[in-house]
Amino acid sequence: MIRILNSYLESLRRSMARSQHSLGWIAMVAMGLGGSSDGELVMPHLLTPIDPYKPTYNLSESTMIQTCQKPGGSLDYLKEWGVVSYDWSNNGAVWHSDHPNDCDRKMLDQAAAARAAAPNTKIWIYRNLAQAYAEFGQIREKLEDPAYAGWFLPFGPNNDESVTPRCSNNSRGKRLCSDLFHWQGQRPGGDCGDKIPCGWYQWDHRNESLREWIINEFMLGDQLGLGNASVDGFLIDDWWSPDGPSEVQNMENGTGLAKGSQEFLEIYGNWSITTWQAQKAIVDAGGFTWNNVNCMLDVEGGFGGSPVNMTPCGLVKTEGYPRANNTPTAPTRPNTYTATKEGCASWLRTACQPSTVLPKIPILMSFTRNDNGNQFPLPAPLQDIATFLLVRGPWAWMGYGWLGCTDQYERPDAFSYDFGVPVDDFCHESSSGSGIFTRKWSKATVTLDCGTYTPNITVSGHGMIPVPAPPHSPSPAPPGARCPAGQVDGYTCQTHRCNSDASTAKGVCGPDLCYPIVKEPALCMPLPQPLEAAAKEAAARCTASQVCSSFGIDTDVKSWSGPPGCLPTSNQTCAKFFSSGAATLDPVADGESTWSRLCGPQCPPSCRAHRHQMALVAFHGKLRCARIHRHRILPCVCSRGRESTENRVTPSSSCSAENSTSSIAEESLR
Numbered sequence: 012m013i014r015i016l017n018s019y020l021e022s023l024r025r026s027m028a029r030s031q032h033s034l035g036w037i038a039m040v041a042m043g044l045g046g047s048s049d050g051e052l053v054m055p056h057l058l059t060p061i062d063p064y065k066p067t068y069n070l071s072e073s074t075m076i077q078t079c080q081k082p083g084g085s086l087d088y089l090k091e092w093g094v095v096s097y098d099w100s101n102n103g104a105v106w107h108s109d110h111p112n113d114c115d116r117k118m119l120d121q122a123a124a125a126r127a128a129a130p131n132t133k134i135w136i137y138r139n140l141a142q143a144y145a146e147f148g149q150i151r152e153k154l155e156d157p158a159y160a161g162w163f164l165p166f167g168p169n170n171d172e173s174v175t176p177r178c179s180n181n182s183r184g185k186r187l188c189s190d191l192f193h194w195q196g197q198r199p200g201g202d203c204g205d206k207i208p209c210g211w212y213q214w215d216h217r218n219e220s221l222r223e224w225i226i227n228e229f230m231l232g233d234q235l236g237l238g239n240a241s242v243d244g245f246l247i248d249d250w251w252s253p254d255g256p257s258e259v260q261n262m263e264n265g266t267g268l269a270k271g272s273q274e275f276l277e278i279y280g281n282w283s284i285t286t287w288q289a290q291k292a293i294v295d296a297g298g299f300t301w302n303n304v305n306c307m308l309d310v311e312g313g314f315g316g317s318p319v320n321m322t323p324c325g326l327v328k329t330e331g332y333p334r335a336n337n338t339p340t341a342p343t344r345p346n347t348y349t350a351t352k353e354g355c356a357s358w359l360r361t362a363c364q365p366s367t368v369l370p371k372i373p374i375l376m377s378f379t380r381n382d383n384g385n386q387f388p389l390p391a392p393l394q395d396i397a398t399f400l401l402v403r404g405p406w407a408w409m410g411y412g413w414l415g416c417t418d419q420y421e422r423p424d425a426f427s428y429d430f431g432v433p434v435d436d437f438c439h440e441s442s443s444g445s446g447i448f449t450r451k452w453s454k455a456t457v458t459l460d461c462g463t464y465t466p467n468i469t470v471s472g473h474g475m476i477p478v479p480a481p482p483h484s485p486s487p488a489p490p491g492a493r494c495p496a497g498q499v500d501g502y503t504c505q506t507h508r509c510n511s512d513a514s515t516a517k518g519v520c521g522p523d524l525c526y527p528i529v530k531e532p533a534l535c536m537p538l539p540q541p542l543e544a545a546a547k548e549a550a551a552r553c554t555a556s557q558v559c560s561s562f563g564i565d566t567d568v569k570s571w572s573g574p575p576g577c578l579p580t581s582n583q584t585c586a587k588f589f590s591s592g593a594a595t596l597d598p599v600a601d602g603e604s605t606w607s608r609l610c611g612p613q614c615p616p617s618c619r620a621h622r623h624q625m626a627l628v629a630f631h632g633k634l635r636c637a638r639i640h641r642h643r644i645l646p647c648v649c650s651r652g653r654e655s656t657e658n659r660v661t662p663s664s665s666c667s668a669e670n671s672t673s674s675i676a677e678e679s680l681r
Contacts, residue, residue: 054337056287056324058294058303059373059406063243064133066405068432070396070425075375075408077246077301079103079416080121086128091422094408096135096246096301097121099144100416103198106146110183111204115147115235122241133243135301138229140286141249141256143212144196145203149228149235154191155206162221163191164213164278167267175265179208194260200532213256213266216281226289237298245293246301247286250327251279283326290325301328304375304408308333308368310343330412331377335361337368344376348390351379355398355461356446362402363438363448370404370437377412378421381482386414388482392423397459397466400430401438401450423479428470430455499550502606524559531556538564550606563605 067073075094079101080086089095097118106117122134143150143163153159166177170192178188179195182202193210203209214221230245231237237244249257254270256262268274290300306324309332320339334341335358342358345351362369376399381390389395399409411420431453438450438457446461458467468476525535534552538545545564553559 054306054324054368054372057306057372058290058299058325060299061294061297063297064299064406068403068405068430070400070409070430071427073403073408074422074426075410076420077411077413078418078420080418084418086125088418088420089125089129089132092132092410094133094135094244094410095125095129096244097125097137098246098413098416099137099139099248100198101137103416107198107201110202111148111151112146112201112209113148114144115149119235119239119241122239126241134241135244135246136242137248138245139248140214140216140225140282140289141251142259143214145193145207145209145212146196146198146201149232150212151203151207153224154189154212155204160191161218162215162224164215164266164268165190166192166265169267170265175261179210181209192262192265194265198532199530211259213259213262214282215278216285217277222281222285222288225285226292230289230293231296237293237296242298244298244300246328247290248328250322251282253279283323287325299373300325301375302326304373305329305331305333306368306372307337308374329375331375331410333369333374333376335359335367335369336364345379346377347380347382347384349382351391352461352464355459355464359398359401359438359448359459359461360440363440365437367402367437369402370433372404373406373408374403375408375410375412376403377410386411387421389421389423390481391464392421393425393466393468393476393478394459394464396423396425397457397468400452400455400457400468401448401459425468425476428455428468428473428476430457430468430470499546499606501554502550504546504604504606524556531559534559546606553606561605561607
């Protein structure tokens with residue numbers, strides 16, 4: 012499949028090179044990036060910044076975050092970062108309440124406010140070249156006009172309306188329909204005017220006029236693009252692969268296009284050309300994009316398919332955990348503490364070789380996360396900074412990728428030191444196999460001992476920068492212990508996490524109602540503090556829902572309330588709500604507790620006779636009774652005589668002692 016795609020892209024390049032839209036710029040960046048002696052490049056499509064992105068080794072300016080602003084929140088934190096990129100969900104509670112939704116204009120308002128508050132910070136805004144958001148006014152104008160229907164993929168003739176409906180009600184209750192393929196996206200229930208339903212539509216990049224509009228208006232436009240004085244660049248989200256676009260739900264069903272088909276490859280190839288041409292135009296106009304960072308240093312996967320290894324430059328966004336070089340065998344920097352510590356020497360042995368591209372191209376290195384996945388408190392900030400200083404070049408940033416919709420970040424004090432400029436072109440290992448790596452700077456010496464995972468950064472006039480003590484890890488509660496918040500009326504709680512697979516939005520706790528699609532916005536808003544109040548509020552929301560039967564809250568305050576709080580676009584910073592199948596609770600005391608809804612009088616007396624705690628479970632769209640036993644939720648099933656009970660689950664109202672006997676199904680309702 013990859014060979015077929017590469018062949019197709021190559022034919023596109025040859026065709027374009029013969030046309031007036033020559034892509035000769037694609038392979039024009041010669042920086043000694045491991046090319047052959049005759050100048051052949053190994054990193055086509057690589058772009059580097061031009062003015063006003065002058066090379067700098069000032070660490071306080073070499074920082075980058077992808078952020079969201081809390082409505083009315085302070086903008087002071089922006090001054091502490093070199094590049095701030097705003098996500099589409101920024102101020103979502105505001106623009107999602109507008110009639111019609113105006114995400115793109117509100118994002119420009121935010122950029123203008125950010126520019127005034129932090130004039131020396133580069134401000135980037137959000138764009139998506141895989142999906143067309145109807146919540147963006149400039150896109151909605153095209154979606155409403157039949158003359159531009161060719162810019163978007165239509166529904167196929169065999170679309171299943173129960174899966175990807177053409178019609179839906181907007182927030183004013185008006186029912187609207189569109190023949191252009193769309194799904195509800197991550198913020199359903201909006202208002203996109205009186206002609207089309209809200210949702211995320213799909214660009215068809217096989218249209219040349221679409222490409223011209225994207226470059227000249229969507230990207231470079233004077234009002235809402237790079238031509239606006241408040242905008243310095245973009246984060247371009249989502250991408251295509253041979254398996255289709257990322258994050259798009261039920262596209263094959265809705266469009267009738269098959270993975271790996273010629274049409275898929277044509278759209279992928281043309282999307283690639285559009286993306287490359289748009290990025291080149293942005294750089295030529297003095298901007299830059301997140302997607303030009305960590306070129307060919309990431310492994311990214313298409314939606315529902317195999318990973319595309321070493322994706323061509325500019326086609327994916329990085330989270331900041333790069334390979335040590337742009338070769339298939341180079342080790343990738345892990346994102347959690349123990350794995351990063353264990354892989355330290357291996358990664359640096361490759362990253363310190365003269366053949367590495369790290370000091371020669373734009374890179375982002377994100378801070379290491381804790382082993383439980385939480386970003387804060389930072390487990391190894393000075394080790395991360397030492398690693399960065401060992402390998403960085405003139406265009407390099409430290410910071411954070413996507414952490415959810417937040418404006419809260421840790422900024423280590425070491426960012427404020429002046430290290431000068433590198434004296435050594437590359438870092439080096441003190442002796443073969445020592446695991447100790449060093450690089451000299453004009454005002455500092457940077458060393459990292461991978462054996463003990465100890466950094467030593469000695470700065471002229473300041474001495475050695477003190478190493479922060481590692482964050483205290485509280486002793487985990489034993490499995491089955493009482494929850495931190497105690498009992499909540501109508502629910503039973505255990506200190507276990509719900510064993511749910513968020514990446515596929517399903518698991519043994521059933522679909523997560525808040526991620527990756529917000530199915531019930533009222534559930535997914537921030538919760539109050541302290542934890543007791545959060546649990547009571549979550550219980551009230553779950554009880555009011557027709558499908559919610561359990562919820563989970565991490566004891567880390569930032570995971571469910573902020574500060575400043577989450578927005579219902581990702582469950583990374585919100586509590587989790589589930590419509591449980593048979594909820595299996597992992598006996599892993601990682602700080603997360605799960606509250607399961609009790610049956611109470613709704614549970615049949617014959618089932619309540621069993622001496623187990625009973626809970627409600629959503630199954631096939633209705634709430635059933637179940638029992639909690641050994642950290643599992645098992646269905647309370649009615650059966651007739653010796654009839655098999657394994658696949659017979661009936662509403663509790665149909666269970667009675669007169670026509671059935673009660674039994675307990677020992678398998679889960681997966």
